[in-house]
Amino acid sequence: MTVNAEIHAGGNTWRSLTAAQQPDWPDQEALRDVIAELESYPPLVFAGECDQLRQRLGAVARGEAFLLQGGDCAEAFDAVGADQIRNKLKTLLQMGAVLTYAGSVPVVKVGRIAGQYSKPRSKPTETRDGVTLPTYRGDSVNGFAFTPEARTPDPQRLKRMYHASASTLNLVRAFTTGGYADLRQVHAWNQDFVKSSPSGQRYEQLAREIDRAMNFMNACGVDPEALKAVEFYASHEALVLDYESALTRVDSRTGHLYDVSGHMVWIGERTRQLDGAHIEFASKIRNPIGVKLGPTTTVDEALTLIDRLDPEREPGRLTFITRMGAGKIREKLPELVEKVTASGAVVAWISDPMHGNTFEAASGHKTRRFDDVLDEVKGFFEVHKGLGTHPGGIHVELTGDDVTECVGGGDEIFVDDLHQRYETACDPRLNRSQSLDLAFLVAEMYRDQ
């Protein structure tokens, strides 16, 4: 084996361990062919960009910046269109502007985008009217339609995932570097929105203040070109390990392995077993890594995760994304933060206020209350304030469209409205107005911290 091949094999050490939540591919030979093809594809991101994000997250971990991570629960192949991508980006940029200006903090912007196609599920099957089929595991694995054909895992979908991610990332890069995301466009992002919604009106007022601040900077001689491009990164859950390891490459600059399917990847609450394949895989790559921590996480688990994933104790390498639930965060988070901090490790602490607050409405829709989401973030800030540690950011499921999936918000959505525009393929997302409401409220919390 050449040195490079040996290092590359390092991206496959997970294969001898148990990998939770993997698809039951019916045709192993077809899977092998797909993996071989994916291995020949060009990387979607450059390892140097992953390093840059790790540095940005280092600032988050040290308390010098705030992470805004958001996007769909599950991206869908048929939603890879200019309007949907632009709306999501616009929402994230508006939230970023609110947090930067009203929270007075640099904001690191990371999408759950261009690769968020695979879903862990609580049940392997779904039954409707006496018919039982495999559960939907994301567009990378099977189809959402409730038919045996659609629900059978098809490895060809992994190639579609790659191409859908590539098209999405291409447009995101064009928008964020080509002038669309220019901060001087801060009003333009709001045009379709402002009149109809309270959060849009509140945003417009903020945009006017930003304008004045920019005019002031202009008058002081600050180069306006500096505002033209925005740094934006792509992230997704590293769930289907055949895909992630097929896109893992040796960086020619350093000889290290990077998962070049996205800048940052995270390991979910259902796949973070210390002796499992996902943690092993993540330990071999140099990307910044997130790990979701639910309410059953023990201090020992958190400390072992640090030993496994951040042995060098490098700020920015490891982000803990807590998702405790509004009713548990104040009880469960303090000990974790306290003991991790006492260990000397510097991780970024981020709040996912979505996944601990899901419930089923009487109509059968999976939903979340805006007030619970807000309360979990409040609890997260309270805990960090009490311990003198840094509330590093938020991780949210959102979309730029006017969906009716979560209840509440300033432009209130009621349980009876859920059916109107319930479009998610998995978990309920904040719509644009609810996302902006959240950004304003989080900015206030940050400022008061």
Ligand SMILES: O=C[C@H](O)[C@H](O)COP(=O)(O)O
């Ligand atoms: O996005 C997260 C998970 O896939 C989701 O919360 C699991 O939901 P389920 O209980 O419907 O499987």
Ligand SMILES: C=C(OP(=O)(O)O)C(=O)O
């Ligand atoms: C599956 C997810 O979350 P968790 O692993 O926290 O349940 C998710 O982020 O969509």
Ligand SMILES: [Mn+2]
């Ligand atoms: Mn989800």
